[in-house]
Amino acid sequence: MIGGGVLNTQANRLKKLIQANQVLASIESLVDLLPQLLRLAQDVTGAQASSILLYNEDKNVLEFAWAMNDMLGDKAMKNLKTGFELPMGQGIAGWVAEHREALNVVDAQNDERFSKVADKKSGFVTRCILCTPIIHQDKLLGVVQVLNSLDKDCFGREDKELLESFGHLAGVALVRSELMLQRLNQQKFETQLEAASRLQKQFNPRQPELEGENLIWGSSVPAQFVGGDLYDFIPNSDGSWYIYLADVSGKGLPAALIMSALWTRIRAEALVERTPGEMLKAVNRGAYEFMGGEVFATMVLLRYYPETGKCEYAVAGHPSPLLVSAGKADPLERPFGLPVGILDDGDFGTNDFHLDRGQSLIIVTDGVDEARAGDGQFFGEERMVETLKQVGAPRAGEKLLKAVADWRGDTPPNDDTTVVEIFRA
């Protein structure tokens, strides 16, 4: 029967630890977590007061994060909570953090490691301290300490073991709340990206209303929320249209920012109705300024006359447009032109051709031919040309995108994917 009392106490403590674990598991934020941690730490060890210090890795110090004292009023507590840093190795908590082992100090006032600063600030007299490191996966997160046993002179070995176990629980809880905080930030960021994504779709132009089956059509899908692909249809006073497709190097937000600046620049330059080569020269000069040498954009710019099928075009380092009709998909010859934003004063040639009735002109970005299937294989240029030959005009662009989507299957797109089609009925 001698051991009965001990067993009973152990069972009680185990129960307390399990309860503590349940409480910690249900807490959703760091602000709620710290006071709860201390309340539980005091309960399981039967202590008058407690505090938790979190380790600041950058500064290599412990920072007072929360203190609790059932013996003191609010004012004294406020003094304790504000701006208190403890260098590693200093005080009991500093010693525990440095040695990464729990410490049971039975006579605090006569222990040389004990710092009397906190007592002086609060008016509390610390009799004994039990302190344990909070470690998670070998990483020091902080220390938790309890002061003055309620029913004994000092804490015992079992209290120490209990607080050590509690330290592990606290470690898991801290890491979990940190992760939750990160997830929350991530969610905020994604909300912003979704808004940006909606806004970017507004850059896509409306499809011009042309007679009969005549078509000027485009589609752009970013690989991430937002992307660096861009196309636009801008009407001119003589009935012709500027039609372009651009691909800003890189992906995601940086590319999207450049893309919107480029869109504005091109709209402004389009007011002066010039040949595509002259217009690209002007666009390039502006782009060189805001691209800052870190990015570039490849482009195809056309000036298309729907009435006659006449089409002038210039190319800035972009893949050739393809002329598509039944069984045929031939690349246009490219006049020389570097991508825009590389040189401050580049020259761009202008070629022209005639879009015959029943023909489509297809322009794509590399998201089309570089689309990957589940096994990593590229859709590829050859397959693109074959697909276009098979589907023929009109609506070759839509059908090409369908083929690319089928090729990709469940694999997420690795690049922004854009297709523009001009069909002459």
Add this chain to the structure above:
Amino acid sequence: MGAGWKMESSIEEVLIKVSGEVDFTGTPDLRNEMHAFVKQTSGEVRVDLSELEYLDSSGLASLIELRRILDKDGRSVKIIAVTDQVDRLLNLTQVKSLFGMD
């Protein structure tokens, strides 16, 4: 995606060799390494891409930027070897002349 890239360099020969795969995730670090390299050298920087399996547009942009930085000091970049994939990208973007090719 991407197994990542590796850069070897020789200060005496003013030579950089980039191998592996460079996409937009790897470009920022590559950029820093190349910029650090050119600071320690003078004259034309030669770039060996004979074992670069993949280069995306952001990686190409970093080479173009390098050229621009060097150009300000009257220096240049010469690409001395390429893989098919890189050659295709350089052809497509018509930038070979910037790197002393063709």
